[in-house]
Amino acid sequence: MAATSARIYEFGDFRLDTGKRLFERRDGCPLSLTPKAYDTLVFLVEHAGMVLGKDELLRALWPATSVEENNLTQNISALRRVLGDGHGEHRYIATVPGRGYQFVAAVEVPATNLARDNAPAEQSIAVLPFVNLSGDPGYDCLTEGLAEELINALAKLERVRVAARRSTFFFKSSEADVREIAEKLRVTFLLEGSLRRSGERLRITAQLINAANGYHLWSERYEREAEIRDLFVVQDEITLAIVDALKLKMTGGERSSVLKHHTKNVEAHELYLKGRFHLFRMTPSAILSGMTYLQQAIQADPSDAHAHVGLAHAYRQSALTLEMPSGDYFPKARAAAERAIDLDPTLAEAHAVLGFTIFWHEWAWDVAERYLRRALELNPRSADAQWMFGHLCSSTGRHDEALAEMALAREFDPLSSLMHAMEGKFLLDAGRTDQALVRLREALELDPNSRVAHSFFASACIEKGLLQEAVSQARAVATLCPGNAGAASLEAFANAKLGRRAEACAALDHLLSVSRKRHVPLIGSQSCTTGSTKSTRP
Numbered sequence: 001m002a003a004t005s006a007r008i009y010e011f012g013d014f015r016l017d018t019g020k021r022l023f024e025r026r027d028g029c030p031l032s033l034t035p036k037a038y039d040t041l042v043f044l045v046e047h048a049g050m051v052l053g054k055d056e057l058l059r060a061l062w063p064a065t066s067v068e069e070n071n072l073t074q075n076i077s078a079l080r081r082v083l084g085d086g087h088g089e090h091r092y093i094a095t096v097p098g099r100g101y102q103f104v105a106a107v108e109v110p111a112t113n114l115a116r117d118n119a120p121a122e123q124s125i126a127v128l129p130f131v132n133l134s135g136d137p138g139y140d141c142l143t144e145g146l147a148e149e150l151i152n153a154l155a156k157l158e159r160v161r162v163a164a165r166r167s168t169f170f171f172k173s174s175e176a177d178v179r180e181i182a183e184k185l186r187v188t189f190l191l192e193g194s195l196r197r198s199g200e201r202l203r204i205t206a207q208l209i210n211a212a213n214g215y216h217l218w219s220e221r222y223e224r225e226a227e228i229r230d231l232f233v234v235q236d237e238i239t240l241a242i243v244d245a246l247k248l249k250m251t252g253g254e255r256s257s258v259l260k261h262h263t264k265n266v267e268a269h270e271l272y273l274k275g276r277f278h279l280f281r282m283t284p285s286a287i288l289s290g291m292t293y294l295q296q297a298i299q300a301d302p303s304d305a306h307a308h309v310g311l312a313h314a315y316r317q318s319a320l321t322l323e324m325p326s327g328d329y330f331p332k333a334r335a336a337a338e339r340a341i342d343l344d345p346t347l348a349e350a351h352a353v354l355g356f357t358i359f360w361h362e363w364a365w366d367v368a369e370r371y372l373r374r375a376l377e378l379n380p381r382s383a384d385a386q387w388m389f390g391h392l393c394s395s396t397g398r399h400d401e402a403l404a405e406m407a408l409a410r411e412f413d414p415l416s417s418l419m420h421a422m423e424g425k426f427l428l429d430a431g432r433t434d435q436a437l438v439r440l441r442e443a444l445e446l447d448p449n450s451r452v453a454h455s456f457f458a459s460a461c462i463e464k465g466l467l468q469e470a471v472s473q474a475r476a477v478a479t480l481c482p483g484n485a486g487a488a489s490l491e492a493f494a495n496a497k498l499g500r501r502a503e504a505c506a507a508l509d510h511l512l513s514v515s516r517k518r519h520v521p522l523i524g525s526q527s528c529t530t531g532s533t534k535s536t537r538p
Contacts, residue, residue, distance in 0.1 A: 009045050010108040012092065014083070018042055023082075030158055031082055032380045034411045036061065040075040044093060044103040053100040070400070076101060077404035082380070123246050124187040126163035127151045129172045130204075134197040143195050144169070144280075145273030146204075146231060150191065153239045155381070156257045157248060163187055164383050164413035169280075170446065182211030184415060189217070191242065200225060206238050208245050218245040232261055232269075262344075268301035275310050279317065282451070284481055287317045305343035305350060312336035312353045319361075321451065323485055325519040330361035348379035356388040359395075368392055383413035387422045399430035417447035425456045428463065436460045451480045458490045462497070470494040485511055485520045 009016040015026050023038060024030045033041065043060055044052065057072055076093060083092045092105045127150045130143040148165055155162040163185045171181055178190055193206035207219035218241055224230035236259050243250060243258075250258065263269050271293050278290035291314035297307040315333035318324040337354035340347055355371030358364050369392060375385040390405035406423040413419050420443035427436035437460050443453035458473035471494045477487035492507035514520055 008110055010110065011045070011048075011105045012083070016041065016045055032161075032408075032412075033082060034075075034078065034408060036071075037075045037078045037408075040072070041079055044079075044101065045107055048103040048105070048107040051096050051099055051102045057100065070403070073400045074404040074407050077401045078408055081376075081401070081404070123159065123189065123248065124161040124163075125154060125189040125191060125208075125242070125246075126168045126182070126185045126187045127154065128181070128190060128192045129169050130192075130206075131194040133194050136197065139195060139197065141274045141277035142231065144277055146193075146195070146235060148276065149235050150238060153235065153258050154242065155379075157243070157250070157254060159248065160246070161187070161381070164416065165280075166383075166416035166418060167413050170415040178209055178211050178214055186414065188212065189246070191238075193238075202230065204234055206241075208242055218242070262306040263301045263304040265301040265304070268297045268304055268307065271297035271300060272304065272307050272310065275307070275314070279310065279314060282317065282321065284322055287314060287321060290314050291318065303343060305340040305347050308336045308340035308343065309347065309350045309353060312340065312350075312357070316353060316357060316360075321481065323519060326361060330357055333357045334361075346378060348375045348382050348385060351375035351378065352382065352385040352388050356391070359388075359392045365392065365396055381412050383409040383416065383419055386412075387419060390422065390426060394426040394429045399426065402426045403430065415446060417443045417450045417453055420446060421450060421453040421456055424453070424460065428456065428460050433460055433463045437464065449480060451477055451484075454480070455486060455490070458487075458494070462490070462494055467494045467498050471498075483514075485514070 007018050013025050016023050039061055094102045094104045096102055127147050129147045132139045132143045151162055190209045190211055196203045202224045204222040208217045222234045275290045275293035278286040294307055294311040312333045315329045319326045319329040334357045337350050340350035351371045352375035355368045359368035372389040386405045386409035390402040394402035403426055410419045420439050424436045424440035440457040454473045454476040458470045461470035471491050474487045474491035488507050492504045496504035
């Protein structure tokens with residue numbers, strides 16, 4: 001879109017500063033938009049009251065590119081969510097049937113038309129996983145945990161955009177150049193470091209790099225006793241050093257929030273780091289190990305809300321990935337998430353996992369949506385909250401809204417295989433199978449061992465008639481998760497479509513036999529008998 005003059009616009013509770021590309025509430029709280037969604041908002045506001053045709057908007061926003069109308073629709077849906085317009089409620093952006101869109105809110109232009117005093121531009125940074133130089137793989141959980149804790153601390157700064165964990169950890173053990181990493185993560189600065197154990201001492205190094213020129217803005221080496229409690233101190237020192245190097249000014253509230261640790265119990269913290277380390281592997285054995293560590297972390301410190309959230313995720317993954325009885329494990333997930341909210345009502349991740357649990361297990365759509373929206377209010381940049389909310393939208397037929405959420409999620413977490421896989425799933429739900437296949441191939445390029453991506457790819461291949469490929473993808477799931485009923489049912493259905501009735505019937509008999517010994521999800525038998533690969537959810 002052509003550059004516009006620097007102006008400030010105010011409408012409702014919002015302020016738009018085009019000179020600084022800043023969108024915020026009037027109280028100064030910044031709001032996150034993708035670059036193209038921001039451009040869409042600016043064009044609508046600058047033409048407030050006018051009915052803008054879709055073709056006109058497409059030409060203005062994508063002047064040299066031919067794009068589908070859905071790209072515009074996704075941006076409009078994303079804007080409505082950020083502006084707080086509920087489903088069917090258009091206080092800011094109205095749809096004019098058969099024509100296009102109209103910005104209907106009253107827009108004010110302040111007399112001075114100057115930006116807020118001393119408002120710094122947003123900085124962007126990626127914290128790469130620290131390198132374990134100790135020679136002991138047991139320290140991997142500490143190096144990854146230190147990086148994750150730094151990501152969480154820096155993400156609390158209002159004017160710093162921090163790349164998500166899944167995307168930054170894509171570069172673990174990578175030899176990629178800092179410029180390439182920064183370009184792919186869409187950040188300006190990189191923090192990298194290492195940890196080495198020498199006797200009873202830990203040596204931690206860290207350096208902040210300007211990716212544009214490769215120069216170090218700051219570097220430091222820390223010598224500490226080989227104790228977890230010393231990592232608390234190092235984490236705080238690194239965080240404050242980054243804030244200083246980037247010339248950021250923290251309010252008193254920000255400083256206390258950034259330096260706040262979710263537990264002061266050393267044993268609980270170490271167990272929590274080990275639990276998260278295993279959960280992120282998402283393999284059957286790792287999920288069970290992660291659950292055990294998180295249960296132990298809670299025993300060591302029952303007041304740690306983050307440990308309760310981690311345990312809620314472990315229960316959720318047990319039901320979905322391990323196909324444990326949903327009637328047993330989802331209630332446990334709900335209880336853990338509710339306890340986390342009791343302990344810390346501001347923890348976005350707790351609201352997100354509670355909302356997803358209620359959506360998936362109880363089908364209480366309105367209740368689930370309230371928790372998921374609250375999660376996004378508390379952390380608008382949470383890719384996990386966005387894909388979970390998108391899942392609810394997709395399952396209830398709100399496909400444009402679901403895809404708009406995933407566009408935001410991939411903006412914040414661009415190299416996450418999970419984000420690509422979930423968008424592929426939502427495209428499939430929307431009947432856009434060809435686009436789903438493209439996105440799911442990208443997901444598998446990012447992580448060839450993604451059970452989720454292989455499973456969704458198998459479903460998409462069946463919809464497209466690529467039946468032998470569907471069989472291969474289903475078998476990949478079975479390899480990653482032996483005994484997975486969902487994989488068996490997908491392979492059986494593809495075989496039935498290929499005329500291999502004997503193989504399909506054998507698979508059904510096997511699933512029925514297994515169901516007498518353990519829980520088998522409904523889809524396990526349904527796909528074999530009805531030929532449906534889509535969710536039974538409305």
